[in-house]
Amino acid sequence: MPEKSVYSANAHLSPIVVTSNVRVEEAAPLVRLSLRGGEAAASHAGASIGAPLPLEPLTSTMADKAAAFWLGPDEWQIAIQEGDATAVFERVETAMADTPHSLVDVSERNRALIISGPKAAWLLNSQIFLDFDEAVFPVGMVTRTLFGKADIMLWRQSEDIFVLEAWRSFMPYVIELLQEASRELEAA
Amino acid sequence: MTQDFRTSAGGRIDRSSPVDFTFDGKAYRGFAGDTLASALLANGIHLVGRSYKYHRPRGIITAGSEEPNALVGIAREKGQNTPNLRAPQVEIYQGLNAESQNRYPSLSFDVGAVNDLLSPLFVAGFYYKTFMWPRSFWQKVYEPFIRSAAGLGKAPTDPDKDRYANHYAHCDVLVIGSGPAGLAAATAAAQSGARVILCDEQSELGGSLLHDRTSAVDGKPAVDWAADAIRALSENDKVTLLPRTTGFGYYAQNFVALAERVTDHLANPDPRLPRERLWQVRAKEVVIATGAIERPLVFPENDRPGVMMAEAGRIYLNRYGAMAGKRVVIATACDTAYRTAVDLKAAGVDVAVIADLRPDPAGVHVDAARSAGIRIEGACVVTGTKGRLRVKSARLGRIRPDGSVTAMGEEACDSLLMSGGWTPNVSLYSQSRGKVAWDEDAGAYLPGASVQHERSAGSCHGVFGLQAVLEDGYAAGENAARAVTSAAKRPKVPAVTGGEEGAGGTLGALPHDRDPARVRAFIDFQNDVTAKDVKLAVREGFHSIEHIKRYTTTGMATDQGRLSNMNALSVASKTLEKPIPQVGLTTFRQPYTPVTFGTFATTARGEAFDPVRRTPMHDWAVEKGAEFEDVSLWKRAWYFPKPGESMHDAVARECATVRESVGIFDATTLGKIEVVGPDAAEFLNRVYTNPFLKLGVGRLRYGIMLNEAGFIMDDGVVGRIAEERFHVTTTTGGAPRVLAHLEDYLQTEWPDLNVWLTSTTEQWAVIAVQGPKARDVIAPLVEGIDLSTESMPHMSVREGKICGVPTRLFRMSFTGEAGYEINVPASRGREVWDAVWNNVEAVGGAPYGTETMHVLRAEKGYIIVGQETDGTVVPDDVGMDWAVGKKKADFIGMRSLARPDIVVAGRKQLVGVLTNDPKVILEEGAQVTAEASPALKTPALGYVTSSYYSSALGRSMALAMIADGRGRMGDTLYVSTAEGAVAVEIVSPVFYDAEGGKQVA
C-alpha cells in the first residue's frame, strides 16, 4: 500500500458503510484535471505536477499530493490535493506551452468513494463485472467501467483499498447499491 | 398423520429434528433434511397434482428438478405465492405451507377432470379445428374457458417483499454439477491451483454419491468419500462451493449464469439476506457435469400416482429414508433399476417383481437382485395400471418373439418404479451452441465438438459406471486446469468397488395387448401428450420435430421435455419410418430450469431501477414545493405551485413574473461539452449547420446539429471562451448522444483534427436568471465583469466571479427577456443560487420550472428539439434556414438536405396557431385539418406540437407543424379536440416581441 494517497476520507462526513470487513467512505475534495493530447502533452503535464503521466494502459502514477491516471490512449485524469482549482489549472496549462492538448478542470464533476477492507472486492463485484484477482487487477490499476448503470472510474490503491469516482449525480445511485449489497455482510 | 412409509433408520435426514408443515391445509411431519416430496412420500402421499389438460391425478415421479407433476405453490404470507415449485426441490422448514395446483375444489375431487372424459375430443391440436363459430364466441366463451382450465399455479398478487442480489465472478474452472464427475473435476482443478467454482442445484453437494449405498471409493463408502472431497474443497480458499445454485444459462464466450437460492429453505430468514442471487460468471474453462436423466416407460396408464422413476425410488429410500411403497413392482429395460430393487428389499420393502423388457436380463446388477431373492421376469412389459388416486396393481404382459404381447395377469402393488434407461443431460452443452450428435450405440444424443472452452464429464456425455465417471471427471478437471495454468497436476484417481455400469434402455412406446383406441400411454406427463397424439401430428403432416412439438405441445411443459423428448422423438421416428437423427431435435434454451424474475432484475427497483440524477439545487426546489418531471435520467423542477395553486395558476404566475420582473431557473441539466484544441472551431464548423470559424472570443452562437440524414438531432448554445476553447451546450436528454456522435466523427472521420471533447455537464451548476430585472439582481454579486449591454451584449460570455465563486457568465435568453445563465462549479451551485434567489425574491421575482420555460420560449417561437421536431424535420421545416451556413462546403447532414423529398413542396412547416376562441387550449398532438369534419382517412395537414395558455397574450396559443404552413398565414383551419374540431387561424410562430428588442436590452 502506498504510504500516501491523494485520496483521504472526508473527515466531515460519516462513513457510508461500516461492517466488520468492509468500509465505504466519501473522499475529501480534490482538484481534478482532464488532460487530452499526445505524449508530449503528457510529458509537460507530468513535469508540472511532479509525477510523470502513465503511458501504459490502465496504470497510474503517484507523487506527493498528486496522482495521474491513464484513462485512454490520449486521456489522463490528474488529481491534486490542493485547494484552488483555478491556480492548479493555470500552472499546468502554462506548462503545456504550444503543445496541442486539451486541459479541462473537472474537479467538480466527480465525487469519490474509498472502499476498503477484506470484502471490498466482493462488495464491488455486486455491480462491477471485473475480475479483482490481483494477477488481473493489480494494485495501481485504474479503469473506467460500469457500476450497474453508472459510469465510474475505479482505482486499486492497495490490495484491499479501492477508490471509485463517478459523476456527482450518479453517486447517490452508487451509494444506495453499495449499502444494499453490504446488508448481508451483517447477517448471521 | 404418522410417517408410515419412513424407514426405521438411515438416510441423510436428521431424525432428531422433526419439522411440521402443511400440504393443502393438512398437517404433516417430516425431518430436517427432507424435501417436500420425500416428506410426503414418508407420509404415504403420492397424489400431489393434476395434469395440465385432462386434470388427471398425478403423483411424484422424480426426485429432481426435472419433476413434471409434483408442482406446488408456496406462500410465506398472503399475496406472496410462488407457483409451480417442484416438490423434490422444496426443502421443508418448520411452518411450511404448500398447496397443490390446478384443481378445484380439491386434489382428490377436481371438477376439471371432466376434461379427461372429453379426452377423445381433446386430442393434439383440437383447438385449431373448432371453437370458430360463432365468431364472437371465441373471445367471449371459448377462450375464457380454455384459459381458466389451463395454467398451473396461481400467480402472486402482491408486490414481492423479498430482495434479490447480483454477483459478478470470474474463475479458471467452473464446474456445474457436484455428483461424482463434478466433484472429481473440481478436485482435480483445485489441486492444480486453479480458481474453481463448483455449483449444484441441490441443497447438498455430492449428487448420486449421496444415495449410493453399494459403491466404495478408495475403500470408503461413496458418501464418505464425497464428504471428504467436499471438505477438502471447502478448505481451499481458491474454491467457491455453491449448493442450491443452478447453472441455468450458458452464453457466449464462457459466460455462465447461475441462480443461487439463498433463503427459501429457511424457516426464519434474516431480512438482510437476499432471497436469491444471480451469479454472472466468466469462466476460462467450464466442466459440465450435469449427469443423466432417467427415462419413463411409455405404457398405458403410466401416469397413475404411485408410478415413479426407479432411481427416484432409490434416492428417496437411501437419502431420505422414505419408501415409495410397501409392495413395489419394478418395470425396467435397464440394469440400474435392479439397484433400486436390491436397496428396497434390503430396507424391508416387498419387491413383487422386476418386469424387464429384455428377454434375458443378466449381469452383476441382475445377479445381485436374484441373490436377494427378488422375482425377475424377462420379456415382460407393464401393459396398464389400476387404481383411482394411487396405483393398486400393475398388469403385466409377456412379449413374444414376434413382438406381440400376451397377458400375464395383475400384480398388486402400491408403487410402480420404472426405468427406460438414461438420457445424457446435454442441455447446457447445447446452450453453449455445441451441436449434439446421435450415438447409435448409446441410443442417445451426446455432445459433439466443443464450441467454447468447455468439456462435459460423466454421464452427461454418456460415460457410466462410477469408476469410469470418476476417471472422466478427474481428467476433465485436470485438462481444464491445464488449459489455464501451466502448473496443472495429474491427479490420483481413486479406485472404486461396486458402482458398475448398468446396461440397457428403451425408447418410445411399449407394446401392449390393450385396445389402442381406449388406452393412453403418456409421453409428456404435465402437458398430457400421449403416443397417439404424436402419431396424429405426423399423420396430419407435421413432420419436423419442431412442428410435432408445437402441434402436440410435447416438451413444452415446465420440465421442457427433460423426461419426454427422447420418447416423443422415438415415436415420431417410428411413425415417420425415419431414423431419429433425421427427425431432428428441438433446441435447448436458457434457462436450464425456471428462474425467478427477481433474480434477473436483481437490485433494479425503485430509485435503483435507473440512476436518478438530481442537481445541486434539487433540495431547494423540494423545499419550495416544486413538482418534478422526468427528463432522461434527471429530475427537473416542473413548476412551483404555491399553496392552493393549480398547475395552470402557477405557470401563469411564473410566466408573468419573468416577463414583468425576474425569474430564477435551474438549467444545470443541460449537457455541456468543453471543446478544446487548435482545430476546435473547424470541428464545430463541420458538425453544426451554422458557421463557427469567425465566432469571436467571448461570443455565443445558437447552433443546430443534424444527423447525416439531414434531420435535426440537437441544438444548443456555443460559447467561445478562448481562441481554442469552446463551451458547448446540448439538450438535457441529448447530452450523451451528442457526445457519442461528435466522438464518432472525430475519431473515425477526422482523426487529423487536433481537438478534444470533455463532458463538463456535471462540472457546472447553471442558474438562469431571466427577466427585465435580471441584471439588477445579479449585478451586486458579480465581480470583474462589466454587465452593461455595451460591454456584455446579448449572446456573449465572460469569465469572472459571482459571490466570490469563479463563473462563466452567459448572457443569453431562451425566454425572450434579457437574461443570464450563471455557470459555477457544481459544489458551489447551491450557495450562489441562494444568494441570487435572495436578490430575486427581494424584487418580487420567482423561481420557475420547465413548464414556464416551455411557455416562454413558445411565445418566442423557439423550438424544442423532440417537441417541434421528431427526427423527420430539417432546419427549413422549422423556419431555421437562417441557421444553415449557405457558404459552407460541407457539414454533417448537408448533402441530405438536397434530396428530392427534402426539397419538395408541401413539407410540414412550423407555424403559430390561434384558436378562434381564445379560451380553448389545444392538446399537443392534436391534428390539423382543412375541414372541420374531413372524410375518414383524409390525411391531416399537420399537428399541434406545443400548446399553452400565454399570460403575455392573455389567451391560448400553439405551435404546429403544417403542410405548406408558411403559405397559409391567416388561413382558417381546424384542429381536433376531444369534443370535436375547433377553428383556428394560422399565424407567425413568434407571438411575443417579434422585433426581439427585449432580450438585447
Add this chain to the structure above:
Amino acid sequence: MSRFNFWELAKNALSAHENWGRQWRAPEPKAEYDVVIIGAGGHGLATAYYLAKEHGVTNVAVLEKGWLGGGNTGRNTTIVRSNYLWEESEGLYDHAMDLWQDLSQELNYNIMYSARGVMMLAHTIHDIQVFKRHVYANRLAGVQNEWLTAEEAKEYCPPLNISKNMRYPVLGAALQRKAGVARHDAVAWGYARGADKYGVDIIQNCAVTGIRRGADGAVEGVETSRGLIRAKRVGVVAAGHTTTVMDMAGVRMPLESYPLQALVSEPVKPCFPCVVMSNTIHAYMSQSDKGELVIGAGTDQYISYSQTGGLQIPAHTIEAICELFPMFRRMRMLRNWGGTVDVTPDRSPIIGKTPVPGLFVNCGWGTGGFKATPGSGHVFAHTLARGEPHPINAPFTLDRFRTGRLIDEAAAAAVAH
C-alpha cells in the same frame, strides 16, 4: 381435405382420430412455376394464399430452407395492433387488422385472434405528447386508439403499478381495444393449409442457393438445394435472411439483421388480461392461453444470425416488467429464445419492386412483423400478381431511401427532449 369444425372433430373422435388427412402436402418441386416465393413464414404463406385465392395464380411454390413457420413467425410475442402514426403505416397495419378479425373463419383454422386490447404506457410528458399525437392521427384515419389516464389504465389492467413513487411513474396510456394477440403457429399453419388447398406447393427443406437472371437482367428462376426452379416472378420474403438472398441477385439492401429475444414464464392461472407495452422502459407483456406470461425483450446491439443473444437483454426487460408489475418478481422464466430480425433505417418495411425485373421483396419488418402478416401477404400478393404495388404498399418502396421520403415511426416516438 376435410373442413375443420366441431362435428368433424367429434366424428373423428369415434375413429380414434385415425382418419385425419394431411394439413398440407409435401410435394416435389416442379420445374417451373408462375411465381416462386422464397420463405415459408407467415408473410410468405399468406402471400401464396392470397395469390391463389384472390388473383387466381395457383401455380406457385413457396420455398423454405427449414420448416414452415420456423422463423420469426414461430418466435414472436404475437402482438397485433395498428395504432401507428404515419398515414402510410396506418393504412398498412389497419388493413391487416381488418383481416385479422375474420381470419379464423377465412382460413377455417382457429388462429385464436383475441382482441384483448393493447395498452401502451406513457411515462414522461414527452410520451404523452407522442401518444396523443397518435390518438388524434388515428382518429382521422378511422384507426381505433384512445387515451387513458393512469387510473383508467389500471382499471383495464389491474396488476399495473401506477404508484407515483415508481422510477418512471405511469402518466397515462394509449389503448387500442380491438388489438390483441393470436396464436402464431396457427397463422402459419392455417395459411399453409389454405394455400395448399388451392394447389400451392409448399416445399420445405429447400434452400435457395442462387437467383438466375437472364441476359436482359430479369429473373428466370431460382437455384435450390433441390435443383433449378424456373419462375419469371420471384418474391423474397426471407426476413432476417433477406440480405443474403438479395445478394444472390446482386441487389444491395438497406438492412441489418439483429437478434431479437423473447421469453415466457411458467404457466399460471389467468392473471393478466391484456397486452401492455412500454417503449420508455422497454417492456411488453401478455398472457397466453396456456397461461404463460409472454414477454418481448429487445434486440442485441450487434448484427448476428445466431438466434441467441446476451443475458443482459432479457434481464433488462424483466427489470422493467418487475417495476411495472412488482408482484411478478416471484414468477419464473421458463424459456428464453431468439430470432433474427431485419431492420431498415426508418424501421418501416420495404414491400415492392427491386431494380431487378421480376424480383420483388417484402422485408424490413424489424421487431413488429407478425401483426402485419395478413395485410402484408395480401398487398404483396397483389404486387406479385400485377407487377405493381397495391396502393397500400406503394409508399413502402426501396427508392424512399434515395429520395428521403422515409416513414420513420421510431423517430417520431423515440426522440427525447
Add this chain to the structure above:
Amino acid sequence: MLLITCPYCGVERPEIEFRYAGEAHIARPAEPSKLTDEEWAEYLYMRTNPKGLLAERWRHAHGCGRFFNAIRDTVSDRFVTIYKMGEAKPDLERLVVEAAQ
C-alpha cells in the same frame, strides 16, 4: 454477453462496456455535394449485413472511449480479429480460408 478485447486498453472486457457502431470502413465521402442521390443513399443506408465475417465498429464507450474495428463472424458471434481505428481492413476472404483450416 460477448467478451471484447479493447485494442487500446489491451484487456478483455464484457460487452456492456462497449457500444456497437455498425459496419466499418464506410468512409464518409470527401465531397458529399458531388454525389448523386443514389450514391449518397448507398453511403447512408446500404449495408453488407453478411452471414459470416463482418468488419464492424465498436466503441469502448464505458472504458477508454475509443472507437475500434473488429472482424466478427455473425453466425457464431466469434471475434476473428480486433484492430485500431485507422489500420487497414484485413482481407476477409483470406480470413475465411484461414478459419476453415
